[in-house]
Amino acid sequence: xxxxxxxxxxxxxxxxxxxxxxxxxxxxxxxxxxxxxxxxxxxxxxxxxxxxxxxxxxxxxxxxxxxxxxxxxxxxxxxxxxxxxxxxxxxxxxxxxxxxxxxxxxxxxxxxxxxxxxxxxxxxxx
Numbered sequence: 001x002x003x004x005x006x007x008x009x010x011x012x013x014x015x016x017x018x019x020x021x022x023x024x025x026x027x028x029x030x031x032x033x034x035x036x037x038x039x040x041x042x043x044x045x046x047x048x049x050x051x052x053x054x055x056x057x058x059x060x061x062x063x064x065x066x067x068x069x070x071x072x073x074x075x076x077x078x079x080x081x082x083x084x085x086x087x088x089x090x091x092x093x094x095x096x097x098x099x100x101x102x103x104x105x106x107x108x109x110x111x112x113x114x115x116x117x118x119x120x121x122x123x124x125x126x
Contacts, residue, residue, distance in 0.1 A: 012049045019047040019054055026068050026099035027056060033110050040114055041121030051090070053083060058092075062117045067096045 023031065027046070034044040034057060048058040057066040065087055069080070084094045095116055097109050114120070 017047075023047075024068065024070060024099060026070075026102040029106060030057065030066070030068060030102050030109065033106060037121075039110060040117075040119070041123075042114075042117050051086070053087075055087075059117060061121070063092050064113070064116055065092045065094045066113055067094065068099060068102055069096055070099045 023046070031044075031046055033039055034042075034046075037043055042059050043061060045058050045060070046056065048055045050058070055065045056068050058064070059066075067080075080096070084096075087094050093116060095113060102109050
């Protein structure tokens with residue numbers, strides 16, 4: 001028997017797809033370092049729906065969320081703090097980087113993220 005999709009689920013999937021199509025320059029630049037297990041074997045998802053939020057990048061195996069923030073986030077620090085607290089209560093670790101940091105120091109950002117993941121992902125069977 002097939003799975004019945006609710007209107008809410010369909011809308012959530014459509015919103016996630018739209019966010020993936022309209023990512024920022026910094027998100028696209030970071031995604032190019034993550035996609036296809038390029039960051040030392042870790043699998044990443046982008047614009048992952050989670051409860052009422054969409055996570056910029058998520059590694060479910062770590063479990064780690066990476067948020068890439070633009071200038072608008074300087075005005076919504078309370079919202080971001082509540083969002084981070086919600087995600088941490090659900091068992092996620094959250095790292096936040098400014099767009100400028102990603103665009104000017106992607107390697108440093110990736111090293112910080114890799115450290116938070118626990119280093120290179122062990123090969124299967126190790």
